[in-house]
Amino acid sequence: xxxxxxxxxxxxxxxxxxxxYSLLSxxxxxxxxxxxxxxxxxxxxxxxxxxxxxxLEVVELDRDLVVYLKDKFKAYPHLKIHSADALRFDFAALAxxxxxxxxxxxxxxxxxTPLMFxxxxxxxxxxxxxxxxxxxxxxxxxxEPGSKKYGRLSVMMQYYCKTELLFDVPPESFDPAxxxxxxxxxxxxxxxxxxxxxxLKMLNRVVVQAFSQRRKTLRNSLKKLIEDEAIxxxxxxxxxxxxxxxxxxxxxxxxxxxxxxLEENCDNLPHSIC
Ligand code: SAH
Numbered sequence: 001x002x003x004x005x006x007x008x009x010x011x012x013x014x015x016x017x018x019x020x021y022s023l024l025s026x027x028x029x030x031x032x033x034x035x036x037x038x039x040x041x042x043x044x045x046x047x048x049x050x051x052x053x054x055x056l057e058v059v060e061l062d063r064d065l066v067v068y069l070k071d072k073f074k075a076y077p078h079l080k081i082h083s084a085d086a087l088r089f090d091f092a093a094l095a096x097x098x099x100x101x102x103x104x105x106x107x108x109x110x111x112x113t114p115l116m117f118x119x120x121x122x123x124x125x126x127x128x129x130x131x132x133x134x135x136x137x138x139x140x141x142x143x144e145p146g147s148k149k150y151g152r153l154s155v156m157m158q159y160y161c162k163t164e165l166l167f168d169v170p171p172e173s174f175d176p177a178x179x180x181x182x183x184x185x186x187x188x189x190x191x192x193x194x195x196x197x198x199x200l201k202m203l204n205r206v207v208v209q210a211f212s213q214r215r216k217t218l219r220n221s222l223k224k225l226i227e228d229e230a231i232x233x234x235x236x237x238x239x240x241x242x243x244x245x246x247x248x249x250x251x252x253x254x255x256x257x258x259x260x261x262l263e264e265n266c267d268n269l270p271h272s273i274c
Pocket of ligand 1 (some may be wrong): 011062111
């Protein structure tokens with residue numbers, strides 16, 4: 001069967017065997033693992049994963065590709081193919097008997113951020129995740145305070161996970177070639193949160209607010225939420241900009257805010273990411 005890549009499903013198929021090999025060898029896959037692949041497409045990653053004898057389930061949105069995959073991998077009756085939207089898929093239901101899932105995917109770039117947060121809603125049943133993403137997004141996920149790339153995505157992802165850029169992937173590794181560089185990121189959910197957060201929604205709101213005006217000082221950007229003196233009382237300089245504030249300090253700032261204050265002042269904030 002030939003398949004014309006569909007833009008609306010973010011289809012950029014990997015065809016560079018060196019990249020596939022590098023990714024596969026960085027996984028340290030074991031036969032006891034339970035693997036989930038999101039967006040298997042035409043099976044560029046599925047095939048070598050199955051060839052290693054791994055226990056694998058895949059979730060694919062494009063029904064034509066589901067038909068294709070069922071035929072292509074009919075010699076692997078234990079492969080479960082879920083014809084579903086990964087954004088609405090209940091991944092936790094796949095984890096039986098307290099096992100943890102290992103997740104992999106060359107993700108459609110337009111849904112990568114909401115999909116990662118959807119998976120992180122059930123971070124306790126995930127061992128790790130390897131994703132191919134736009135390099136720009138991987139850089140933002142892994143950025144440290146002080147960097148121009150550091151922002152909401154860095155703070156919230158690093159709250160949930162240890163993040164690591166494994167390697168870059170050039171456009172010509174895909175068919176069709178995307179316009180931008182890609183990269184592989186490894187995300188390992190923390191066993192315990194790295195900082196104490198009383199209310200995750202509050203942390204998200206503070207981070208959204210602080211970075212929505214990233215050139216302003218905390219004094220100005222957080223003015224409706226936290227008094228100047230309260231910021232200083234934590235030993236944080238209110239003249240700093242959001243990009244200088246660590247996850248730990250964002251956590252301490254958000255722990256200062258009462259629930260009622262949030263309700264009163266945050267109605268007009270951009271939509272939350274988690
Ligand atoms: N893994 C393959 C395909 C990557 S392209 C490869 O590396 O070659 C992205 C894949 O994700 C496509 O197969 C696309 O149909 C699928 N996809 C897009 N949106 C999806 C969604 N919401 N849920 C599940 N799969 C999705």
